Amino acid sequence: MIVLMTGLPGTGKSTLAQALASRRNGVVLNKDEIRHSLFAPGDVEYSAQQDDFVMEIMLQAAGWISHKHPDRVVLLDGRTFSRRYQIDRVLMVADQLSQSWRILECVCPEEVARARIETQSASGGHPAANRSFALYLEVKARFEPITYSKTVIDTSQPLEDCVNQAVQAVC
Helix, strand or coil: CEEEEECCCCCCHHHHHHHHHHHCCEEEEEHHHHHHHHCCHHHCCCCHHHHHHHHHHHHHHHHHHHHHCCCCEEEEECCCCCCHHHHHHHHHHHHHCCCCEEEEEEECCHHHHHHHHHHHHHHCCCCCCCCCHHHHHHHHHHCCCCCCCCEEEECCCCHHHHHHHHHHHHC
16 A cells, blocks of 8 residues: 655654554654655756656655555655645556555644744754755645545644554544
């Protein structure tokens, strides 16, 4: 199964993905971590083109993992999936791989996301150097509604509650 972790920056996608992966024999493919593995620091850019390139590599990895370990859940993380074409591409690949898919949309109050972003920014605890509350607002302004079946999880709840909701969604 391929799981798309969707939602605005700071909404807890990565935290939930890691916790869900540990509960469901999953593997997390994180766009920001993969980008930094592929490119030298001077070549890292936060453009749509580089994001799409890294996502294609993630989809290839998802295919390999799904082929070698059919019982694994592959969680695609590090992208907001704010554009319909981004989701459509993953669902097309899932279909080609004969893999089921789920969309988990992480949400939380804006002030919670802002606090998370500012805390991680101050500590350097996030791999994306462009992550800021201004980016949150920019992505929010252009976020296209997700029209596919999805499970919305309010990550301002306790993590264990969020994980339980996610586990139910991927079963």
